[in-house]
Amino acid sequence: MQIFSCPFCGPRPETEFHFGGEAGNDRPHGGASVPAQDWAAYLHLRHNPKGAAREIWMHTTCLEVFVMERDTLSMRAEPGQALGGHA
């Protein structure tokens, strides 16, 4: 059982959190003109890093969405950071 830290609620058990995907997987701009390859990469391609990872998580009890850096090897989890504002 890991302990994650919500920027709003503080450290809570991992069962209260929902994985939201890799951070930095930005939605391609351009609507219908986005090349199919780019769109498929946005939908499906993930880095699945060994070691340092930057991820989006949601704390399902307060619904705060945040960025968390963690290490997929050592399982170390840094405190979550609130989303920065408009990308």
Added chain:
Amino acid sequence: MSAYRLPQGGEIDRTQPLSFTYDGRTVQGFAGDSYASALLASGETVLGRSFKYRRPRGIFGAGVEEPNIHADIRLNGALHLNQRVTTEAAQNGAQLRACGAAPGARSDRTRFVDLFARFIPSGFYYKTFMRPNWHLFEPSIRAMAGLGRVDATQPEGMQGEQRNHHCDAVVVGAGPVGIAAALMLAEGGLSVVLCDDGTRPGGSLLSRVAVIDGMDGAAWLAQALARLNAAGVTLLTRTTAFGVYDHGLIALNQRREGQADLFWRIRPQQIVLAAGAIERPLPFDRNDLPGILSAQAGLTYLRRYAVVAGKRVVIAANNDTGEEVLRALRDAGAEATLIDTRKGTTILSAQGRQQVTGVTLSTGEAIACDAVLVSGGFTPTIHLHAQSGGKLDWDAAKLAFVPRPGSSKVITLGGVAGHFTLAEAFAALPAALGLGQAPQAEPQSYRVAEAWPKPGMKGRVWIDYQHDVTVKDVELARRENFISVEHLKRYTTLGMATDQGKTSNLQGLALMGALTGRTIPEVGTTTYRPPFTPVPLASFAGPRGGARMNPVRRLALEAQHRAAGAKMGEYGGWLRPIHYGTDDSAILAEAKRARATVGVYDASPLGKIEVMGRDAAEFLDFVYYNTMSTLKPGRCRYGFMLTEGGIVHDDGVLVRLDEGRFIVSCSSSHVASVHALLEEWRQDRYPDRQIWIHDATPETATVTVTGPKALAVLERAGIDAAELPHMATGWTQLDEHELRVSRVSFTGDRSYELSVRQDLAPLLWDRAVAAAEAEGGGAMGIEALMILRAEKGFIVIGKDTDGMTRPMDLGSDAPLLRKKADFLGRRSLTLPEAQRPDRNQLVGLLPADGQGMLPVGAHGVETHQGAKRSIGYVTSSHQGAGVDHPIALGLIERGAQRHGEEIILHHLGTTRRAKLVAPCFLDPNGDRLDA
């Protein structure tokens, strides 16, 4: 009949005799006995059967390492499966039954199997029973395999208990080193939990001679326990620390008499591992015979339980610990011989059938004996260190893998660290703990020489007792190139039994090293995973289960439904009325009545997520497939919400109360996921815009009135909505209370959704039902509603759609063609996959064979050149209420273009014919909406 009990000595209480049965035979013992010590003292030798060859087996160990003897224990009505007899305190009246033997260990029906042992090496079952099909043989092989037998007539076992505990340090192992460490930590001001899997603290001090701080071991133990108590240390016996998990969590399972096990979750600052080491057997022909025990186990049975393993005992050791065992047995009056394998003489073979009767040495000498105590060196119990990510180093002097310093946060002490003498272990304490004074013990020597199983050993030399892995099996694995330690494990099943190879893994990899010219550290170990010993599933589950695992959500109107005779059932997590009759025939009756006059149903679980603020319309345009910003205040619009992959995630009606206030009516089972989806996109895409999202579902009750007499019911109930057109919403009054009314229809009939504050639900319900009854209608349950909506082709997401369904598959093309703004999932809808012409599309189905209702889940089947394939399936099927025939909905390949065609359906061996039609069976023009 070899082992026997001494008239005095040990920690047993001879004034308190007890008896239990083993495979039906009565066994006598005393309070303080373990089942194993009492069984040994009874002279029983064959107590179990090996897993594969059904070899006769006796007790080998004295603790958690026991590979041979497991029993199902029935005590006070409770059945405990697969218990190691070595770790359980004997209880009067218990009934034990050897695991994996039928009818009993002695008389096992399959004991002939060992005669064919040489024909069934590793991989035999996989190789032999592959053709024609493993599943043909599986049932009978499974019947032979397996361990404890579940008693299906027994009610559920005791519910496990769990405890979250807080302390500074957990010390695992209450032997001399663990006790000393716990004392140092506690007297240094820390709160400490000290746990041990034995029945009492003391560890090796209970069976071995020691002098600590000038006191003999027992005296030191007594004063140390008193000091532990004074220092407030929580001492848990019969408690196994079985796992270290992420972020410093350590899990303990405590076995308790007459109560369910207690599962401890602790996140201490420090985990101190002082769990000792486990003795290895020695390799020789037939080293698995009953009467061959671990030397330390023999010493334990003698000193703790006053049981002598035999009258004539051969002790064989490759290290210094044999001497003490020899002296102890001679002091007890046994005739004992020590074979010190370091001097070059080893045991070549053991003789005997049901128990050992003699050994032959490498010198050629034969010694008659009735017990053999073996010591092949010690394997540190490093499991928790390794589980927490710690690495291991090979200590060539100790012939052991020891923890690499600093490679895990677990502090390793004593035998775990390869310190096999007390003096050495105590000396390391201050530096390891960063604290002052440790006890002193007299220096002893520990020298060990290799005694690994060797390639080409003669006879049958067991490595893994429980799973019957011998030297020949490892050699076979080598020949077939399963030389990686992980392949060796899986091919031979070495170390995969319930003992997890505690006495065998190292010998197996030493032999593989010798076979492949590698050193032991080059071969490496398999991965250590929790649990260290088997833990009952009830412990992991704890009090979670049933309603605590999956709490059902309850309606504000549950009392009213029950009073009206509702049969309740779970729908999407909510407990809702199925129908209000005595049996299922009420469903169709309720549906027909609603079509004829009026029905009233509790729609409270329907999602009501409010989206508010200046930018709410723009936001909703993005999250909906349909254009929502053009919706006028006071109006409603049906729409889909998609995933980014273009799959329909939810559908429902969006209500616009005013310019900046919307209500998302999502499916009742999707409220949480839609709420999360809205929040995620709001925070990610619109973080500094004016949008507020609030889930008002729990605080709002909704009652829906549907049917030709719906408006009349509202008038009778005193609710003014006469002017409200279809797909409009507005505020009105229920007496002096605010009531929101939306004229939307999930039935195809004129319908009003009436929403009030939750505490006003009974008032609204009673008023509406009374008015409906006066109009010839009444309350209806969810199943009647399902008929009404299916007749109109109104879908239920997740029932009439699946993980492939795009909105176009449901007949909704317009937004994709016309909508200007970008929206969630848009680009996915123009990918070739989404545009495939042969997609499964929503259709209506009518039985074309006169056989009645079509089964839900039946697959449409197309035969092409003799090969059958599925062309979709039936998703909903009902007896019509507004139409006088069965109806069904389905997702069928190219369905939208195939109206009028007949298809073949297959279902559980039956074949049906169905005609594809438009997915609307009643009133396609919608005239009933204004009836």
